[in-house]
Amino acid sequence: MGNQKTDLPSKGCSASLHKMSTWIQTAATKSIQRNGLKVAIVVGTLLNLINQGDVILNGAWSEIQVPKLLLTFCVPYCVAVYAGTQAMRDKA
Numbered sequence: 001m002g003n004q005k006t007d008l009p010s011k012g013c014s015a016s017l018h019k020m021s022t023w024i025q026t027a028a029t030k031s032i033q034r035n036g037l038k039v040a041i042v043v044g045t046l047l048n049l050i051n052q053g054d055v056i057l058n059g060a061w062s063e064i065q066v067p068k069l070l071l072t073f074c075v076p077y078c079v080a081v082y083a084g085t086q087a088m089r090d091k092a
Helices: 010-027 030-057 066-091
Strands: none
Touching: 010 030, 010 066, 030 066
């Protein structure tokens, strides 16, 4: 109530938006996306075999937990893209 700021400084906000924009541009590069997909396929497949391998190998397709299966691919993809983006930005 008393000393709360309602406005963000335009200079700081603009700098933050620019930083986020350049981060997203870096993350969207073909090499980082391709690496993220490779990591997701390899690591996601291994993790799915560990987590739901018995169900998959027994052919009990109706028992597979689809959200869990998809997230198991999504997490390594996100980690690889984040790590690749940070590494490229640190190098520059």
